Amino acid sequence: MDMETVTLSAEARAVAERIRNLRDYLELLAEHGQCITWPETVLPEPDIRKVVVAAGRDAMAGPAIVFDNIRGYPGKRLVIGVHGSFSNIALLLGKPKGTSIKELFYELAGRWGSDKPLINRVKPDDAPVHENRVEADINLYDMLPLYRINALDGGFYIAKANIVSRDPRDPDNFAKQNVGIYRIQVQGPDKFTLLSVPSHDMAQQIRMAEQDDVPLKIAVMLGNHPAMAMFAATPVNYDESEFAYASQMMGSPIDLTQSGNGLDVLAGAEMVIEAELLNNKRCLEGPFGEFPGSYSGIRHVPLFRVTAVSHRTDPIFESIYIGKGWTEHDTLIGLSTCAPIYAQLKENFPEVVAVNALYQHGLTGIISVKNRFAGFAKSVAMRALGTPHGLMYLKNLIMVDDDVDPFDLNQVMWALSTRTRASDIIVIPNMPMVIIDPAAEIPGKGHRLIIDATSFMPPDPIGGDAKIVSPPTGPEIDDLAKYILRLQKEAEGR
Amino acid sequence: MNCPRCNSAQEHLRTEYQGREGDELVWTVFYCRRCSFTWRDSEPAESIDYAEREAWFRADPDHPEKYKHNIPPADGN
Numbered sequence: 224m225d226m227e228t229v230t231l232s233a234e235a236r237a238v239a240e241r242i243r244n245l246r247d248y249l250e251l252l253a254e255h256g257q258c259i260t261w262p263e264t265v266l267p268e269p270d271i272r273k274v275v276v277a278a279g280r281d282a283m284a285g286p287a288i289v290f291d292n293i294r295g296y297p298g299k300r301l302v303i304g305v306h307g308s309f310s311n312i313a314l315l316l317g318k319p320k321g322t323s324i325k326e327l328f329y330e331l332a333g334r335w336g337s338d339k340p341l342i343n344r345v346k347p348d349d350a351p352v353h354e355n356r357v358e359a360d361i362n363l364y365d366m367l368p369l370y371r372i373n374a375l376d377g378g379f380y381i382a383k384a385n386i387v388s389r390d391p392r393d394p395d396n397f398a399k400q401n402v403g404i405y406r407i408q409v410q411g412p413d414k415f416t417l418l419s420v421p422s423h424d425m426a427q428q429i430r431m432a433e434q435d436d437v438p439l440k441i442a443v444m445l446g447n448h449p450a451m452a453m454f455a456a457t458p459v460n461y462d463e464s465e466f467a468y469a470s471q472m473m474g475s476p477i478d479l480t481q482s483g484n485g486l487d488v489l490a491g492a493e494m495v496i497e498a499e500l501l502n503n504k505r506c507l508e509g510p511f512g513e514f515p516g517s518y519s520g521i522r523h524v525p526l527f528r529v530t531a532v533s534h535r536t537d538p539i540f541e542s543i544y545i546g547k548g549w550t551e552h553d554t555l556i557g558l559s560t561c562a563p564i565y566a567q568l569k570e571n572f573p574e575v576v577a578v579n580a581l582y583q584h585g586l587t588g589i590i591s592v593k594n595r596f597a598g599f600a601k602s603v604a605m606r607a608l609g610t611p612h613g614l615m616y617l618k619n620l621i622m623v624d625d626d627v628d629p630f631d632l633n634q635v636m637w638a639l640s641t642r643t644r645a646s647d648i649i650v651i652p653n654m655p656m657v658i659i660d661p662a663a664e665i666p667g668k669g670h671r672l673i674i675d676a677t678s679f680m681p682p683d684p685i686g687g688d689a690k691i692v693s694p695p696t697g698p699e700i701d702d703l704a705k706y707i708l709r710l711q712k713e714a715e716g717r
Numbered sequence: 718m719n720c721p722r723c724n725s726a727q728e729h730l731r732t733e734y735q736g737r738e739g740d741e742l743v744w745t746v747f748y749c750r751r752c753s754f755t756w757r758d759s760e761p762a763e764s765i766d767y768a769e770r771e772a773w774f775r776a777d778p779d780h781p782e783k784y785k786h787n788i789p790p791a792d793g794n
């Protein structure tokens with residue numbers, strides 16, 4: 224297929240060109256009241272946790288919060304909730320705050336498939352991230368306001384980093400460079416453990432390095448361009464660069480430079496921690512409050528040693544709250560989980576209208592589809608289970624018609640109430656499953672659920688004559704809804 | 718002071734960092750070399766008091782075989 228750079232609206236283009244790093248994005252958010260500085264002094268624990276959980280309750284409009292007055296960490300800055308609400312995501316995509324999730328979904332889905340990577344190379348001497356360099360007496364506590372995210376985590380985590388690594392057997396190959404999100408637990412002033420899923424690129428690289436007894440060098444990027452955090456978790460093929468992908472989705476160049484240990488890193492990152500694997504060394508890691516809302520256990524996990532740190536002057540430590548949903552983690556990866564499933568389904572089934580896989584990384588998904596004949600939606604559901612993400616994650620699938628907005632749960636409940644027969648509920652037993660699903664009887668294996676809540680179609684004889692009320696819909700009604708909100712605001716001000 | 722998670726004695730603990738404001742010592746971060754637990758002495762009891770912490774969250778460094786390997790080391794140790 225012949226694809227090129229996505230066509231962006233004028234507003235989206237202006238934002239894409241303006242935002243080159245985290246600071247640019249925080250400035251944009253602040254202009255719209257979507258980034259605030261916490262006015263009081265906080266203790267690292269439990270104050271930060273309490274504030275960010277409260278802010279995270281508003282999935283549509285919660286702000287990013289900067290803490291610049293943390294007891295015992297004078298002069299240090301922390302930001303949480305940067306991707307914490309759909310209004311923040313809307314502003315990144317050049318849309319007004321308050322834009323509906325469905326509209327954001329179509330904006331992202333429209334950007335999917337562009338294959339023009341826009342990489343801008345910056346010399347290390349000119350890269351903001353190298354403004355300050357620490358190569359001796361490294362103490363991470365001296366550089367970052369580290370804190371405990373959930374009360375019973377096993378330690379202090381760096382939970383929103385993008386980690387760059389290369390194939391240790393082919394370290395000069397740019398195409399085999401991997402950028403991923405892995406949780407990092409600080410294990411001393413200059414040590415940390417990094418947990419990777421055994422099937423992921425990073426785990427393969429760790430195995431290779433230890434089998435061949437060769438070095439594995441990595442770069443931990445902190446405080447990144449907001450597109451990196453959003454898209455580095457999206458599964459791309461081993462030979463595709465996540466940097467290229469993030470730039471394609473933003474429709475603007477990503478500034479890359481070299482880290483001291485020879486990896487490509489974001490030139491505008493707040494901090495890059497360079498580290499190397501301590502081959503065959505392991506350290507106890509965990510528990511950590513993970514995205515399904517439960518703590519993972521303790522494991523022996525590979526240990527890394529920090530070799531150098533580069534950082535911008537007065538770096539901002541970007542962190543995230545993860546735990547029982549809704550949290551920033553759900554907003555951060557929600558739409559970029561939906562978009563590839565939608566694109567992959569569309570290849571076989573153009574009847575697919577929208578995919579809502581926002582819930583816990585897609586453990587529950589809702590797919591709307593133009594129904595063609597009785598049972599059709601079930602076939603689409605089966606195909607969804609075979610997509611790369613569906614394979615492990617899509618545990619519960621609800622299929623709805625094209626007259627139901629899968630992002631509007633009231634509408635989804637209407638479909639469940641009026642269009643579901645108990646015999647349209649399918650359980651597929653003993654399927655692969657993501658290992659941290661707390662509902663699993665055996666970690667890594669479980670059952671899948673498909674609820675077909677689409678309408679009855681021929682040759683189905685039952686209920687075929689249900690005449691649906693068609694309330695007025697479309698832009699006119701959307702505008703009226705906004706007008707009513709304005710009238711309410713005016714009435715309140717009077 | 719013992720480790721809040723595995724109850725190991727003082728000799729197994731390491732001081733990681735002291736948070737200061739001017740001349741005032743605000744808190745200290747400790748690390749247990751036996752179970753890898755990290756904590757700050759200013760945290761609430763639910764996180765750093767061995768007696769108050771839920772038993773499930775304790776660690777048993779005398780029996781490392783209780784804990785799974787994320788990626789088994791290539792040298793088999």
Ligand SMILES: [Zn+2]
Pocket residue numbers: 720721722723724725749750751752753754776
């Ligand atoms: Zn301990």
